[in-house]
Amino acid sequence: MKSEIAYTDVDEALSKLFAEVTLTPSSETVPVEHCYNRVLFKDLRSDVDIPFKNSSHVDGFAVRAEDTAKASKSAPVTLKLVGSVGLVESAEKPLAKGQAIKVRTGSYLPDGCDGVVPKEYATLENNTVIISNPVNEGAEVVRGGSDIKKDDIVLRKGHKLRAQDIELAKTLGHSQLVVSRPPVAAIISVGSELTDDPAEVGKSKILATHDIVITHMVEEAGGKAKDLGIIPDDLDVISKAISQGLLEASMVFTIGGSSVGEADLVSAAINKLGKPGVVVHGLKLQPGRVAGFGVVQGKPVFILPGLIQSTVNAFVFLAYPLIRRLLGLLSARRDGVVYAKMADAVEFRRWEEFKKVTWVKVYEGIDGLMAQPVRGESPMLNVLIQTTGYVLTPEHRLKLEKGETVAVNLVPGISMLSTYAP
Amino acid sequence: MKSEIAYTDVDEALSKLFAEVTLTPSSETVPVEHCYNRVLFKDLRSDVDIPFKNSSHVDGFAVRAEDTAKASKSAPVTLKLVGSVGLVESAEKPLAKGQAIKVRTGSYLPDGCDGVVPKEYATLENNTVIISNPVNEGAEVVRGGSDIKKDDIVLRKGHKLRAQDIELAKTLGHSQLVVSRPPVAAIISVGSELTDDPAEVGKSKILATHDIVITHMVEEAGGKAKDLGIIPDDLDVISKAISQGLLEASMVFTIGGSSVGEADLVSAAINKLGKPGVVVHGLKLQPGRVAGFGVVQGKPVFILPGLIQSTVNAFVFLAYPLIRRLLGLLSARRDGVVYAKMADAVEFRRWEEFKKVTWVKVYEGIDGLMAQPVRGESPMLNVLIQTTGYVLTPEHRLKLEKGETVAVNLVPGISMLSTYAP
Numbered sequence: 001m002k003s004e005i006a007y008t009d010v011d012e013a014l015s016k017l018f019a020e021v022t023l024t025p026s027s028e029t030v031p032v033e034h035c036y037n038r039v040l041f042k043d044l045r046s047d048v049d050i051p052f053k054n055s056s057h058v059d060g061f062a063v064r065a066e067d068t069a070k071a072s073k074s075a076p077v078t079l080k081l082v083g084s085v086g087l088v089e090s091a092e093k094p095l096a097k098g099q100a101i102k103v104r105t106g107s108y109l110p111d112g113c114d115g116v117v118p119k120e121y122a123t124l125e126n127n128t129v130i131i132s133n134p135v136n137e138g139a140e141v142v143r144g145g146s147d148i149k150k151d152d153i154v155l156r157k158g159h160k161l162r163a164q165d166i167e168l169a170k171t172l173g174h175s176q177l178v179v180s181r182p183p184v185a186a187i188i189s190v191g192s193e194l195t196d197d198p199a200e201v202g203k204s205k206i207l208a209t210h211d212i213v214i215t216h217m218v219e220e221a222g223g224k225a226k227d228l229g230i231i232p233d234d235l236d237v238i239s240k241a242i243s244q245g246l247l248e249a250s251m252v253f254t255i256g257g258s259s260v261g262e263a264d265l266v267s268a269a270i271n272k273l274g275k276p277g278v279v280v281h282g283l284k285l286q287p288g289r290v291a292g293f294g295v296v297q298g299k300p301v302f303i304l305p306g307l308i309q310s311t312v313n314a315f316v317f318l319a320y321p322l323i324r325r326l327l328g329l330l331s332a333r334r335d336g337v338v339y340a341k342m343a344d345a346v347e348f349r350r351w352e353e354f355k356k357v358t359w360v361k362v363y364e365g366i367d368g369l370m371a372q373p374v375r376g377e378s379p380m381l382n383v384l385i386q387t388t389g390y391v392l393t394p395e396h397r398l399k400l401e402k403g404e405t406v407a408v409n410l411v412p413g414i415s416m417l418s419t420y421a422p
Numbered sequence: 423m424k425s426e427i428a429y430t431d432v433d434e435a436l437s438k439l440f441a442e443v444t445l446t447p448s449s450e451t452v453p454v455e456h457c458y459n460r461v462l463f464k465d466l467r468s469d470v471d472i473p474f475k476n477s478s479h480v481d482g483f484a485v486r487a488e489d490t491a492k493a494s495k496s497a498p499v500t501l502k503l504v505g506s507v508g509l510v511e512s513a514e515k516p517l518a519k520g521q522a523i524k525v526r527t528g529s530y531l532p533d534g535c536d537g538v539v540p541k542e543y544a545t546l547e548n549n550t551v552i553i554s555n556p557v558n559e560g561a562e563v564v565r566g567g568s569d570i571k572k573d574d575i576v577l578r579k580g581h582k583l584r585a586q587d588i589e590l591a592k593t594l595g596h597s598q599l600v601v602s603r604p605p606v607a608a609i610i611s612v613g614s615e616l617t618d619d620p621a622e623v624g625k626s627k628i629l630a631t632h633d634i635v636i637t638h639m640v641e642e643a644g645g646k647a648k649d650l651g652i653i654p655d656d657l658d659v660i661s662k663a664i665s666q667g668l669l670e671a672s673m674v675f676t677i678g679g680s681s682v683g684e685a686d687l688v689s690a691a692i693n694k695l696g697k698p699g700v701v702v703h704g705l706k707l708q709p710g711r712v713a714g715f716g717v718v719q720g721k722p723v724f725i726l727p728g729l730i731q732s733t734v735n736a737f738v739f740l741a742y743p744l745i746r747r748l749l750g751l752l753s754a755r756r757d758g759v760v761y762a763k764m765a766d767a768v769e770f771r772r773w774e775e776f777k778k779v780t781w782v783k784v785y786e787g788i789d790g791l792m793a794q795p796v797r798g799e800s801p802m803l804n805v806l807i808q809t810t811g812y813v814l815t816p817e818h819r820l821k822l823e824k825g826e827t828v829a830v831n832l833v834p835g836i837s838m839l840s841t842y843a844p
Binding site: 165166191198 | 455458472473477479508509527528564568569570576577582584585586587588589590592593595597613614615620623628629631632634635637638639642728729730734758759760761786790791798799800801802803804806807809827835836837838
């Protein structure tokens with residue numbers, strides 16, 4: 001009894017996924033304060049110039065630059081101080097020839113001013129400002145509209161909002177923003193051997209823990225996770241759980257029970273629920289080759305293998321691109337990357353036609369970032385514990401050379417910005 | 423009237439901060455499910471071997487390797503199938519010579535087995551397993567303790583917990599973990615010109631928005647932010663607000679009102695509250711030179727300037743290292759970094775004795791990552807909108823060369839993993 005597995009190219013699998021799934025990005029309106037890490041659903045345009053008009057870059061005295069053209073240490077120029085402009089008002093009158101006005105950092109400049117002398121470079125005596133150096137036109141002046149121009153698109157649709165973006169939106173007068181609605185993902189752990197109860201661990205049960213990783217990966221990717229718990233190896237029960245997941249969520253993840261062959265109850269359960277059922281089972285991805293997905297009611301059911309590295313890889317290559325697409329993220333296919341040199345070679349004895357995932361630990365060497373391959377079979381959790389990100393070896397390559405510069409792909413939830421900090 | 427500012431070296435300022443502040447890291451016990459992104463307060467040690475014992479890497483037949491030594495296509499070896507081991511049980515008896523037992527991926531192997539034949543490479547006829555190739559000792563066997571060894575330290579104190587770390591902790595049987603308690607930071611926006619009400623924006627008021635950036639930076643750094651709102655330029659009111667902040671939080675941030683000179687009400691307010699009061703005001707950091715901090719009741723009061731790039735830089739160089747230290751993070755001084763080549767030169771006309779911060783946009787060029795300096799004065803929000811991270815130019819250097827390889831420092835809240843993805 002040999003099982004024949006038709007392994008599908010990863011890119012082809014993704015095309016099929018995008019073709020079969022009928023989900024589309026949707027939006028919701030959210031108070032701007034709660035938009036951190038959310039994805040903009042529409043371009044954000046500015047209705048105003050920022051700054052609204054010319055303002056001072058320093059505390060000092062605003063002047064007409066031409067009045068100071070001949071100033072020198074031996075023959076300082078004196079200007080008449082006509083008042084001050086704070087931060088809460090604008091000057092009422094334009095500045096006339098021979099006059100200066102006191103300003104603070106950020107004060108809007110009166111018309112006529114085209115330069116500011118920092119207070120350290122001027123002397124105030126009674127109502128006279130004494131200046132010993134010429135002021136260049138535009139010196140210490142922040143021009144109106146120099147930061148943001150009216151009608152500019154300041155943030156693009158599909159941009160993930162950082163702290164400064166929220167500040168910008170608020171500065172532009174937005175109290176709420178239209179952002180992508182996070183897709184909801186239901187997670188089901190399949191296996192009669194699984195338990196959530198540490199007291200049951202021993203000869204007959206093992207703890208279900210991969211759901212934790214998938215939950216955080218979904219949420220870091222920008223979705224919402226609903227953990228539906230553990231389901232035994234029983235076709236009807238699995239089928240009902242997936243059905244429940246499809247009711248409550250936009251996508252379902254099954255973890256485990258995905259071995260291709262007689263015990264492949266997950267595929268049978270998916271096929272029972274409707275057309276097209278299982279679309280891809282068996283991926284040209286190593287580790288991860290027993291992964292796949294089905295589509296039911298236009299929603300994907302991801303078949304994640306039970307060995308942790310395969311679980312994670314299948315998520316990265318199948319689910320993560322879909323979540324990014326549903327969020328409308330600018331980049332649909334990948335996240336951040338750092339470049340590093342391989343600290344050791346890696347040879348693959350098999351999997352010529354496959355994409356190979358090598359998890360590496362990035363560290364700072366004398367000549368820059370180095371990528372140390374983390375060795376270990378796909379069930380080994382310790383590989384992911386040691387890792388910073390993964391290096392992808394394409395089809396028809398069976399070696400990563402020592403010293404070769406590689407792209408290390410960072411994965412939300414698994415990688416952290418600080419992972420390779422000293 | 424000239425003001426004399428004593429600018430303090432950034433590293434010296436940090437030493438003074440660490441010396442004057444009496445705060446120390448503290449811990450709390452948290453259910454493991456809620457430990458994502460928290461910082462371990464103690465080394466995590468394993469009490470068990472993982473896997474608990476030898477297990478199979480594939481679905482197939484577990485054998486004694488020596489029984490198969492002479493197997494070939496022309497003369498296959500036949501072994502007697504004596505049963506099967508699923509995932510929920512262990513075999514009761516050791517495997518005897520000439521026997522095979524059916525196993526699943528993850529099944530614990532009976533004693534005596536030292537190799538597994540994947541089911542694709544064996545044929546089952548009635549109760550006989552037919553094998554045409556020798557099985558190497560250890561083939562497809564995942565050794566007990568090969569993932570995690572008993573008594574190993576699996577995660578170090580000071581490690582920030584990722585998805586896979588939470589899974590590991592749970593796998594090791596921990597239902598809760600001792601993690602660092604997040605320091606609480608109170609945030610006060612100072613300025614009579616500020617408002618929270620968009621309806622008041624116009625001639626006389628501007629929106630307070632920098633508190634949003636600082637809130638997110640505090641939280642991304644691992645702290646908790648309490649926004650105490652806007653305070654007018656009034657010594658007593660500022661002093662009371664800081665006092666309230668010190669009651670409710672481990673540290674206080676004032677934003678704005680920090681110009682060195684006559685309107686420096688924040689320093690006066692800090693000095694009014696107790697010794698040592700203002701410790702550093704004026705930093706050899708550009709933008710950020712009017713930043714500083716005081717210490718009252720052993721807690722820091724950070725004086726953040728009001729121009730946004732200075733606000734952010736002061737946070738990055740003063741507050742962030744303290745928060746990291748209070749969390750006990752392994753790296754107290756910095757976060758992630760990527761290396762890139764300067765796409766343009768940057769020249770500094772002044773600030774020879776200062777550290778210079780240049781915000782850059784990182785993008786993928788033909789030869790790898792490039793860093794494009796984002797130009798703009800320190801009040802310009804758009805610089806931070808365009809940025810990926812910052813390049814630091816040290817004292818006594820006044821130029822970054824085009825083509826020079828630089829470290830681009832990533833800042834939590836401001837930078838994102840995906841910022842430079844295509």
